Amino acid sequence: MTNPVRNAPAGFHEGELAVQRQAGVAQDAARLTGMLAPAQLRGGVSRFLAERSFAAITARDADGGLWISPLTGPPGFLQIASPTALDVRTLPAEGDPLLYLAVHQxxxxxxxEFATRRRLRVNGTLSAADRDGLRIDVEQAYGNCPQYIQSRHLHAAPVTAPGVEPVRRGSILTPDDADLIGRSDTFLIGTTHLTRGNDASHRGGPPGFVRVEDGRLWWPDYWGNNMFNTLGNLNVDPTAALLFCDFATGRTLHLSGRAALEWTRTGIPGDDDRTGRRVHFLPQHLVAGRLLPLQADTVAAAPDNPPLTDRPSAQ
Structure with missing residues (x-):
């Protein structure tokens, strides 16, 4: 595994700029460059982190595989250690592919925060890890818009005892895996860039917005903030990781593989938000289990979810 060069120049990298230009939003995106400035964990960012109970981390396992995994705890498990350091007072669950994390990556x-449709991205370097948690030296921290976040009130749920429901590892999606993906209205995606490091992002839409065909996945891209952090990374490195969570049961599906951006004709079936973009994903490794100790009893769909356009009911 090659570690990215840290302290790269601020601003958008070549992959993000290329996607912005092809999408015709380069000028709009340029106005957001200041969001990528070095982070200071103060004020509203500090308060937001202190009250949260759910996060997801993008990192590499001992073999160099990229994964994105849930991190959960009571409010306060995300602790500001300094304006540029964040302590995470928990670890991934037993059986999670990122349970044992190498430092300096x-x-x-x-x-x-699903209930209020708020989210924050934090990028940096893992500087410490022990049985009590992680420390991240933070380089970037910025909020994203509430678009496509389904509203849920998460609460703590019993954790399945080790061995009662074994964690399954493999490379091929089962019918149960495909069913979970097909029912999902939310997933998390991790991507990477050689010099800028990793990224973790949220994707949401109506159930069925992620399609499963012949063991592969694809989903339409939606209109967003025009930064294209995820698609920009994929433009230069296809390595990607997905996390699907069944918030009713705590079941999780981790996928690690390769993704590619496809530009299509605008408005074809499946181009649900009429962007002319979709992402294809080939799973290469998977981990499935009941690794989310949080549940939600109800869900309210995001008001901006576009309808599916490749189903009989949408005709």
């Missing part, structure tokens, strides 16, 4: 967090 780039990592990224996406911290989500």
């Amino acid at each position: 780039p990592v990224a967090l996406i911290v989500v």
Whole structure:
């Protein structure tokens, strides 16, 4: 595994700029460059982190595989150690592919408050890890818009005892895996860049917005903030990781593989938000289990979810 060069120049990298230009939003995106400035964990960012109970981390396992995994705890498990350091007072669950994390590697967090549709990205370097948790030296921290976040009130749920429901590892999606993906209205995606490190992001839409065909996945890209952090990374490195969570049961599906951006004709079936973009994903490794100790009893769909356009009911 090659570690990215840290302290790269601020601003958008070549992959992000290329996607912005092809999408015709380069000028709009340029106005957001200041969001990528070095982070200071103060004020509203500090308060937001202190109150959260859910995050997801993008990192590499001992074999160099990229994964994105849930991190959960009571409010306060994300603790500001300094204006540029964040302590995470928990670890991934037993059986999670990122349970044992090597330090001095780039990592990224996406911290989500589903109930109020708020999210924050945190990018940096893992500087310490022990049985009590992680420390991240933070380089970037910025919020994203509430678009496509389904509203849920998460609460603590019993954790399945080790061995009662074994964690399954493999490389091929089962019918149960495909069913979970097909029912999902949310997933988290991790990507990477050689010099800028890792990224963690949220994707949401109506159930069925992620399609499963012949063991592969694809989903339409939606209109967003025009930064294209995820697609920009994929433009230069296809390595990607997905996390699907069944918030009713705590079941999780981790996928690690390769993704590619496809530009299509605008408005074809499946181009649900009429962007002319979709992402294809080939799973290469998977981990499935019941690794999320949080549940939600109800869900309210995001008001901006576009309808599916490749189903009979949408005709």
